[in-house]
Amino acid sequence: MLSNPFNSFSLFLPENQLIQSSRSMETTDAPPVLTEGEPALVEELGQNVDQIFLKVDELEKRFNEVEQFYSKTNKKQSNTSKGSSATKDNEKDKQLTSFKKRKQDASRREAAAAKRMQDLMRQLAGLLRLHIMAHKWAGPFMQPVDVVGLGLHDYYEIIEKPMDFSTIKTKMEAKDGNGYKHVREIHADVRLIFKNAMKYNDERNDVHVMAKTLLSKYEDKWIEFMPKVDEEDARRRREEAEAQLDVQLAQEVTHAKMARELNSELDAINKRLEEMREVVLSKCRKMSTEEKKALMTVLTQLSPEDLNKALLIVAQNNPSFQATGQEVDLDIDAQSEATLWKLKFFVKDLLQSQGKSPTSIGGTATNTTTTNNNQNKRKRETNDGPAKPTQKKSKKPS
Template identity: 50%
Template sequence: MLESKVIEVEQFYQSTDVQNNDCKTKGRKNPLTGSKKPLQHASEEITCHVSKIITEITRHEYAWPFLEPVDVKGLKLYDYYEPMDFSIIKRKMNAKDGSGYKNVREIYADVRLIFNNAMTYNDETHDVHQMAEILLDEFEKKWSHLLPKLTKLEAELSKETHENLNKKLAQEATYANMTMKLSDELSKADMALKNLKSLMIAKCRKLSSLEKSLLAADITKLSPDNLHKALEIVNENNPNFQFSREDVTLDLDSQEKEVIANIEEEKKSDVKRRRMM
């Protein structure tokens, strides 16, 4: 029961780490195939409408001055700080690496920037100024038809985001509380094991010569990993014991009862593991 709870908590935090890393490294994900959520469908529908509006505006007979970047150096527009044109907008709309637009209102702002720049840097009598004014008015009319749907979608998305955030916070609080309880349970279990170990050592007797011989023979049969663990146990109680060499001499007569008991326990565990394999 305790082990299953520990595994559950570990899996939760591991999955959380994976999700965070995916968000950082992968950027936008491709839409899932199959049925779509209503809000996702509505969002894609609005994006499609905005794309259609952009296409209609760029095909207008007055759109040609705004399709490519302005020659800032050639026109000596040294204070032209926010250059924008439809080639930039289309590139950002088609970006797949996460560098594009996060929502359609960003597209709206950039389209307005194109025409406002043109009207700012060209006199009212200039053709480009007048063309920009006409196209901006046309764009605003088309956008106004889309705005009610967009406002409704944003409200629904905000509500869904708030609900999802509350669910996530509640889930994190649940697992944080579970982690604290597990920590207490594991501490108690660790203390109980230490007490049991002390009791077992206290009841240990000295090995007979025959038992020492049998133990020495059994030690050589341990798997490499478990043999290393057994030698580590000896080293914990006898720091001068060098167990990292290729040839190791272990004097059982000089070892404490605790060391012998731990080695015996490691031997039994190794036998059980081999039987289960």
């Protein structure tokens, strides 16, 4: 039960008296000013607030980054993954363990892949030297076409990308990053040599016939060589998929760490704000009797949920106060000044968030007065829910 400490004040006031008491919350209250002679404290609190605003702005940016990452991650997972959450968690744990191991071996793995590709390119170069470049018809394709010497004035109009075996050899031996990265690039350039010759020269031309013959011979050798290339490509795809997973897991680890840090920093800010609030409350003036009456009046008009929050404020500052029983007896005169001002701030913040003013908190009040020797009661529901007003009625005073 919530009881009233004022003999002339009851939970259920006539409407005009309720409005008058509510207005006093807004118009007759003096602000909870700090005591005089505290300019240094006021300045320090102002500086602390400015620092907190800057910190909150920074945390908001980091929070948005984490939120966007997990929003995208959850969307991808919902579109691509199936199964129970427990299965997914187990899979992620296995992936993370595998990721840590692969991360340690990343450099070695990349070097091994590069070495395997170099071996394949050397093998293809050996195949070319033995079966193609050593052929008796390979001469016209060993060096770049002498366009000027042969008077081939339209050559560059027909051939977009000239190619020859000496250019391939130079590119294979390049050490400046301009060389071949994959054996299939060499394969494409070898085919280009013969395709260019067949494109520029008529089918009856000797060069065309030689190019066609050598290309057929090369394609046969490439078919024999291709299983090795396919095997390496499949292995690379697996490693690239693992690398992509590694990137994703690394991002998850990073953002999970950011989330933990954000929680810790927000807890620190909340603690700092609470300490500042306590300092301010300890310096506030004493609340008047009329202000207490007005505060009590507004408290009786709160919703069960909001009233429960108000009672918890009292309990936090008064360990002996029982806010969770079926009946609660609140003696407002027995509360500390800090508790009273916290209740006052809570009520005003609540009204502001609801877009109301204190004059509208009462709504349609019960037009009766019940007085019971300072023991007016507000009962909690028997299901341990938030407190609700007991609907008592009495005859109007004569």
